[in-house]
Amino acid sequence: MAWLINSLSESAVTQVAMCKTLAEVWHTLEVLYGTLTRSRIQQVNSELLSxxxxxxxxxxxxxxxxxxxxxxxxxxxxxxxxxxxxxxxxxxxxxxxxxxxx
Incomplete structure (x- = not known):
């Protein structure tokens, strides 16, 4: 868990600072950045189609x-x-x- 947290940006670390388990860290990161990734995937697909x-x-x-x-x-x-x-x-x-x- 420490390795993962040390590899995060400062803004991400503040979001997971209160997490007690690795599962909580992963879940928090997924919630924070999962939507951004899905949006970017949709954007790239749209670019490819157009x-x-x-x-x-x-x-x-x-x-x-x-x-x-x-x-x-x-x-x-x-x-x-x-x-x-x-x-x-x-x-x-x-x-x-x-x-x-x-």
Missing amino acids: LSKGALSISEYVHRTKALAQTLVSMGKPVDDDDLIMWILRGLGSELHMCNQI
Whole structure:
């Protein structure tokens, strides 16, 4: 428990200072920061769904999509390769249709 508390920021330590057990510390941290994580996950998902290539180069666009997917992975939400491909293709929009006609 001491190791965990020592690894927290000052503001987080003040929130868990009165906790008597490790379970209480985890529960308090979950309540404090769980909502923030869920909100951020929803925000990243929304960014992925609305991302489009636009004026970006294909390399920049794919890199941006992969970076958002990696953000989800780092928050404990694994990204399936099929989903990543779907997000990339969705954002190509009319460019994808032009490629299919060639």
